Amino acid sequence: MRNKESYDQNVQEVEGQEGCVHVLGIKKSSLLNDCVYFHVLSNFSLDLMHDILEGVVQYEIKLVLRYFSCEIHPSLFTLENLNRRVASHSFGFTDRKNKPSYIKLNSTSNDIGQKAMQAWCFIRHLPFIIGHDIKDDDPYWELLLKLLDCMDIIFSPRITPGLIAQLRILIEDHHNHFRSTFPDKKLLPKHHFMVHYPTCLENIGPLLHVWCMRYEAKHEYFCRVADTARNFKNICKTVAKQHQMTQIYQLKSDQPLENLEVGPGLSILCSYLEEICVETVVETIPGVTRFTEIFSANWVNLCGTIYQPLLLLCYDVKELPMFGQIQHILIYQENVYFVLQVWETLNYNSHYHAFSIKTKHPLCYVVKSQGELVDHYPLDVVSSLLKSAHVQYVAPRHVLFK
Template sequence: MHDILEGVGKLECKLVLRHLIHEEKLFTLDLLNQRLSSFSYGFVDMKNKPSLISASTLLNEDSSFKNSASQMWCFIRYLPLIIGDQIPRGNQYWELLILLRRVMDIAFAREVTESMIGHLRYHLEDHHTLFKKLFPARDLTPKHHFLVHYPFMIEKVGPLINCWCMRYEAKHAIAKCLATVVGNFKDIAKTVAERHQISQCHRWYTHGVGQNPVIRNPVKQLIRETEGCATLLGKFPNLCEVDEIVVNKSISLHGTEYRSGMSVNIGVQDCMPSFGKLIDMYCIGSDIYLFGTMWETHGFDDHFYAYEVLSRYPVEFFLIKQDELRSYQPLQVVSSYDEQRKELLYISLRSAAVLTGRINEHMLIGPRIC
């Protein structure tokens, strides 16, 4: 959080964007801000929508960037899809941001293999070397140096995202807000503690300690009336067409919101991640199943740093439980344009994934550019 999202990421995004806008003149700041405001971030990232960039912020020599850590995470992940069509392939300044994405994908990964640690070392070396080549007047910051220790720390404590301070600061933010608005400073620690206990009691009473599913606007339907009738009957032979099940368009499972139209990472097919688009959520007994149509993964585009997906014909459906997903985090399908201005659909993963015991080579293994 502090090293990348509030440090190296802010500095390098500012330097690279300033060069592409004012030196190479590949696009304008107005175009970038227009696309930032109109980009489809989806339900998951809408609350982290990055702020617009002012001319004064871009021209400042410091590393300030008017975005929080969560906004910067969203900004860096989606920047290739937002403005990548304006940048020619092979641009070395753009490659610096792609190298930063490779580093982030391993640093933010929830599963890390030994080979991923080796790739992280190479990517850090390439990234720091390219930074000094492109910006020789700039010194590497202490946060650049902290990144060098990441491979060693992963070997010692495992995935770094399990011990990053984003969650601690999010929890602490509630106490800071309370301390500001309560207005009682005689024993502020006791006041904040009591309010926290009341909040936790309400949450546990409402949803249960085990994070029971939160179902919104459930509708009972006969199986024959659902879009997944054939899939349901094929998976559950004991069901019949006249049985009733609960159908939902939105549901929260273990704190993660799933809605119709979102995409999920289902598994692996032909050494590529397979994705699906959610249509409905079915409640069968005490189990929740996600139902939708499969995307066809066309390939990984290193320039946009995302997977290109296509609608699959003939249509193929999936029915899967949350714990069977390759990643529990829902994803957003966004559109972008290639060099011929052809509109394509892309899915950008939040971090690197381990595919069938191997790393996701399409994301992590790139040409050595230094």
Template sequence: MEIVLNDGTNIIKRGSLAQVVADNLGANSIGGFVESFVANYLCNTCLTSRTDFQRCNVADNCQMRNRENYEEHLQLLTEDPQSVPLHGIKCACPLNQSRYFNITTKHSPDIMHDILEGLGKMECKLVLSQLIFQDKLFSIDILNARITNFDYGFEDVKNKPSTINCGTLHITDSNLKNSASQMWCLLRFLPLLIGDKVPRNHAHWQLLLKLRQIMDIVFAREITEGMCHYLKYLIKDYHFLFQNLFLDINLIPKHHFIIHYPNALMEVGPIINCWSMRFEAKHYFGKLIAGVVCNFKDICYTIAERHQIQQCHEWHSTKMQEYFAKKFSAVKVFETECKDLILEKFPGLFEQGEIYFTAKASIYGTEYRAGMIVVTDMFNNLPLFGEIQSIFIFGDTPYIFGEMLDTHHFDEHYHSYVCAKPQRAILFFVKQINLKDFHPLYVCSSYEESQDRTKYTLKNAIN
């Protein structure tokens, strides 16, 4: 591709296919693999049969697909078109014609469908059914009342989980009538919702917590090699515990798919960057139009035209802004709590100088409000939390200002960090880019009797 720079210079850039993002069905279809997940060889990453993956808990024990055996199976398919059940390949992948790409070495994990709409729903049903109907630790009415009344905070209230019907827990399928975003919210906050009703070290509760540990790494936006190795053994322990607790239930294909996550993380980095959630959200507009437009002749053309009109409007009416806030207030530097921090960071500013602040602002698309919690740093493998008090604006740069909290420990039973306000206030003053994690959190409390400390649940693991 030829690119013309502002100074008139022409440069040529060449690119190649690096990664294909798809859900499980799409990945199998593009790769030429069987599109039925009841087939014997249903995995597009390895040659483990449906029977063998019941006892294969780590990818090291699997025979991986590669260029050589892929070509061998294609040759066998040419000689005998009925050989599909022997290897799970039904046609050649056209993308393999690329010099630098091969479908067997570029994995496309689908963490949205594997975990949020697969294992998460299945495990929630099984564990909740055990806790409610077998162990009788609490009732379905208590669970639904807490789901309804829990304060999820500004960021998560839009993904508030639906209540759970009693009959749903008795059905053997994995449908919980919640969307993927609702399941992500439910899995994150379920320990705070009912953790006080469950004894510590309860076996079925440990299974749920094990899945949360896996999710922390899988949904992380920064990955280390150590995290990949740790994830491999987490998944192994998770499968072992599941099979010991539910002897009459076989592992489903999505149990097998996640054993390849550690290798995928090593190859392509954080796999949350290629999950299905984003293009599912993109497809929502088309599905919405298809449901309201009375056009039965060429609905695809109509959707494409409407999409282009909407996209054109967005590009021309919006600008990429570093921050956006509706209301500002002016204040003298000497009147602020953090005047020493401000004067230290900006030597050219005087105490009589005027600055602007706001209680809420959107910074690069993420909204921050007074009262929210942010992770400012890490110390001794524990995140340091700070409560936002306001957002200051210096020139065109927003700074988040607030008061630090003391992180006491990580409570495994609630899968949350226990924090409290220190006796002596410690202030922080930081740019969004310097936060350890840009996701703001909300003050959440569990239902345990002791409420002197607050618990915070992270969306993902932080290095």
């Protein structure tokens, strides 16, 4: 791995040899090195959105799907059949806005025609769309599963030294597997960027907090303003003024930051809930008795995350993550509590990169607030497109631990 000393040595070699174009990729010293507190070798700026979701993920999906649909005989599916499967697959409530569009495999580019969030949604759901047609030990399928293993840690909002050490091994294993599976294909520069991810994690923490997705979302606001204004004379002033007016309105309003939005529902007595729920609610929520009036909401938007009944939440981790399905959303003294029906986690299915789950009998309930959850992001129950399979799965977006 290059360090500051080896970088300076390579710069000297370039400058000392006339007609030398570059040495180990270095053409000349960067002007940024003249800054007092900065050097290009101490730069940890990177972007998961462009590196992974718009780069490595789509490139490898394209290679693998081309192999399954065109390069083996008989092929597992055609491109048209694949897109029909994608269209008929249920992506659930949480991924309703990220459904993949038409998958493109015939273009000369390295992508499959998806946006970043669509690509993330697609690779997580791909095992349920085509996984039942693929053998367990298929090396091409293993490539995508190894990439998903890397992504579980890369996209985690929390990190530990152990996970960083594990990521180093996983990335090396993934890259070696890529070279053995597709010997005639080159690794992208974005594959090389992944090698630096463990070092960046050690220095700046979870990479999800520094990706470009938030900047892209902010930029979308300015695009909407420009499109609505229909006036492109001094467009910078137009969007800047509109943005400042919006900021002033939000800061002057009574609730500038809406942390809680409650949907419709009913005010009920606690005793109106199922009897087994009542006991758990009374024991868990301070100050609540069987005759306390509480509000049962159809949905809530809590700090930007929408929760509604039938979604799954990870509330604990023992040997395996423990999931509960939202049955009731209770509001008491402006606090939100989720009444979860406990589901049993059977095992981790590596072929589908998901946990097999089923409802637990006899029924059991727990009550949790958002801060008590292992992961605040809700999940959907997912099933394979194979109709004869009755197994239900849950596929978290990242590694789960306490």
